[in-house]
Amino acid sequence: MSRIGKAPIVIPAGVTIIVSSDNLVTVKGPKGQLQQSVDSEILVSQEEGSLLVTRPSDQKRHKALHGLYRSLINNMVVGVTEGYKLEQELVGVGYRATNQGNTLDLVLGYSHHIIFALPEEIKVTTTAEKGKNPTIILESIDKQLLGQVAAKIRSLRTPEPYKGKGIKFVGEQLRRKAGKSASKK
Numbered sequence: 001m002s003r004i005g006k007a008p009i010v011i012p013a014g015v016t017i018i019v020s021s022d023n024l025v026t027v028k029g030p031k032g033q034l035q036q037s038v039d040s041e042i043l044v045s046q047e048e049g050s051l052l053v054t055r056p057s058d059q060k061r062h063k064a065l066h067g068l069y070r071s072l073i074n075n076m077v078v079g080v081t082e083g084y085k086l087e088q089e090l091v092g093v094g095y096r097a098t099n100q101g102n103t104l105d106l107v108l109g110y111s112h113h114i115i116f117a118l119p120e121e122i123k124v125t126t127t128a129e130k131g132k133n134p135t136i137i138l139e140s141i142d143k144q145l146l147g148q149v150a151a152k153i154r155s156l157r158t159p160e161p162y163k164g165k166g167i168k169f170v171g172e173q174l175r176r177k178a179g180k181s182a183s184k185k
Contacts, residue, residue, distance in 0.1 A: 007070070012081055015081060085138070090133055098126055124136065
């Protein structure tokens with residue numbers, strides 16, 4: 001069996017999970033509600049205080065889906081109880097980020113401002129302290145959507161390997177390259 005797939009999902013207090021007949025899993029918690037449709041061949045059963053995901057056979061496709069759906073449902077449980085948070089920093093002279101509600105205004109060294117509208121499921125805050133790089137803090141209950149939006153923001157100015165300028169995740173280690181060497185005479 002899949003190591004990830006066979007582990008039961010512990011349901012914390014205050015979280016309700018509803019599995020409908022058409023394999024739609026709904027997770028409700030203190031922070032909100034999330035839904036995920038599960039493949040019809042994967043069985044999701046609820047026992048006292050935990051949720052089990054089982055597969056019908058040892059086919060390669062079933063093995064792949066087994067761990068996938070267990071992880072997706074577990075991410076939903078963690079999301080509605082604790083939530084997810086991602087921090088990105090803007091490295092570069094003159095790079096700035098401000099937000100008005102769910103609209104992000106970025107200055108990334110281009111000739112124009114970049115206005116980025118975020119989905120309403122994501123909460124954004126920006127900080128700009130003196131002596132530190134500006135940071136963008138994204139919070140959501142949906143891990144998949146949060147990662148997708150963070151990747152899109154990063155793609156607006158990916159970090160370059162020589163000086164490290166661009167949008168990077170806080171704590172991310174970049175592979176740096178050596179610059180040109182002076183020529184010998």
